[in-house]
Amino acid sequence: MHRSWTKDRRGVEGFFEEILAFIVVVIAVGAFITSAYSSFLAHERQNALSSLSDDCYTFSRALRSFDPIVERGVVFQEPLPGRLDSQKLDGLNMSVLRNGLGTPHHLNLSFTDRVLGTVWVLGDKPPAGPVQRAVVTAPVLISWPDGRRDPGSIEVVMWD
Amino acid sequence: MRLWQRRKGVSALFDALLFFIIVSVACAALIFSAWRLPVTGGISQSDMGSRTSDIMACALEATVGPVNYSAGGQDMQFSGTALGAIQMILGVQSSFQEWNTSGLEGAVSGVLGSLVERPYHFVLDGRLVGRPGGIFISDAPGELSGMSAGRWSCSVPLDVDGIECQLSLYIWR
Numbered sequence: 001m002h003r004s005w006t007k008d009r010r011g012v013e014g015f016f017e018e019i020l021a022f023i024v025v026v027i028a029v030g031a032f033i034t035s036a037y038s039s040f041l042a043h044e045r046q047n048a049l050s051s052l053s054d055d056c057y058t059f060s061r062a063l064r065s066f067d068p069i070v071e072r073g074v075v076f077q078e079p080l081p082g083r084l085d086s087q088k089l090d091g092l093n094m095s096v097l098r099n100g101l102g103t104p105h106h107l108n109l110s111f112t113d114r115v116l117g118t119v120w121v122l123g124d125k126p127p128a129g130p131v132q133r134a135v136v137t138a139p140v141l142i143s144w145p146d147g148r149r150d151p152g153s154i155e156v157v158m159w160d
Numbered sequence: 161m162r163l164w165q166r167r168k169g170v171s172a173l174f175d176a177l178l179f180f181i182i183v184s185v186a187c188a189a190l191i192f193s194a195w196r197l198p199v200t201g202g203i204s205q206s207d208m209g210s211r212t213s214d215i216m217a218c219a220l221e222a223t224v225g226p227v228n229y230s231a232g233g234q235d236m237q238f239s240g241t242a243l244g245a246i247q248m249i250l251g252v253q254s255s256f257q258e259w260n261t262s263g264l265e266g267a268v269s270g271v272l273g274s275l276v277e278r279p280y281h282f283v284l285d286g287r288l289v290g291r292p293g294g295i296f297i298s299d300a301p302g303e304l305s306g307m308s309a310g311r312w313s314c315s316v317p318l319d320v321d322g323i324e325c326q327l328s329l330y331i332w333r
Contacts, residue, residue: 018172020173020176021171021172021173021175021176022176024173024176024177024179024180025176025179025180027180028176028179028180028183028184029183031183031184031187032183032186032187034187035186035187035190035191036190038190038191038194039190039191039193039194042194042195042197043194043197045197046197046198049198053204054204057204057207061210064214082214082217082218083221114274114275115274137277138211138214139211139214139215139218139275140218141218141221141222147223148223149221149222149223149241150222150223151218151219151222151271151274151275152274153275153277
């Protein structure tokens with residue numbers, strides 16, 4: 001008996017339909033598991049970035065009080081946190097920083113005098129592209145030999 | 161024929177496709193939330209309190225001048241720290257009928273503007289207790305309504321010619 005294809009119900013509600021439905025469900029579940037796993041990895045990376053940001057902030061706080069670069073009091077020669085001596089910044093290098101404020105991360109540091117525009121840059125070149133990095137700036141004063149204290153900033157860029 | 165007996169459009173394939181669409185929407189939401197996560201970290205909101213104190217300390221000790229101002233009809237010049245400039249502004253405004261301290265205020269504003277980086281804004285507010293005059297310096301006077309949403313502050317007591325004053329710095333974004 002010949003039936004037109006529009007009336008042929010075989011394969012629509014039978015075994016072949018279930019195979020097709022099963023394939024669709026498998027694809028959907030696979031896509032969901034993949035996206036859920038990639039989302040989990042992204043949040044793990046976010047946790048790592050949060051930890052890196054904490055390290056960067058701690059480092060910037062320590063840098064503001066780093067003995068070899070801060071100005072000293074006139075009478076008691078005590079270190080003055082947040083007041084950086086321009087002459088000491090001229091002689092600063094990464095080995096002094098790493099020995100004094102050891103950190104396992106890569107670093108790029110910028111000390112900027114906001115009035116004169118003088119910039120001291122130290123450390124590794126920041127990576128190009130979407131690499132996870134923490135950037136923290138901190139306010140400081142830059143002291144000059146003539147007694148001026150200019151507002152400035154420290155910028156710490158940290159990455160793994 | 162009753163509804164549950166009709167098979168047209170209520171096949172397993174239809175259910176599977178419906179499931180596929182729902183899962184696709186869930187996948188898109190997951191990927192979108194992961195995509196929005198930043199790759200650059202910075203200072204946290206909880207650390208902004210100590211940062212505000214650091215800004216205040218640096219601002220008060222910064223050097224300003226020479227700056228011109230007038231008091232009682234006489235033109236004068238000031239050189240010193242921003243703290244000295246603020247004390248001068250408050251002292252002149254409380255002691256003289258005629259004064260022009262816009263130069264001093266501009267110098268203090270410049271110092272604060274160098275220390276408070278965008279997207280943050282600042283207000284420096286100081287009033288003498290029981291005397292006329294005061295200081296109000298802001299980089300965004302039109303956006304003060306944003307202060308209530310989230311701000312950090314630091315206040316220090318000042319002595320201006322024996323008169324008590326409270327100097328407050330507010331920072332918000």
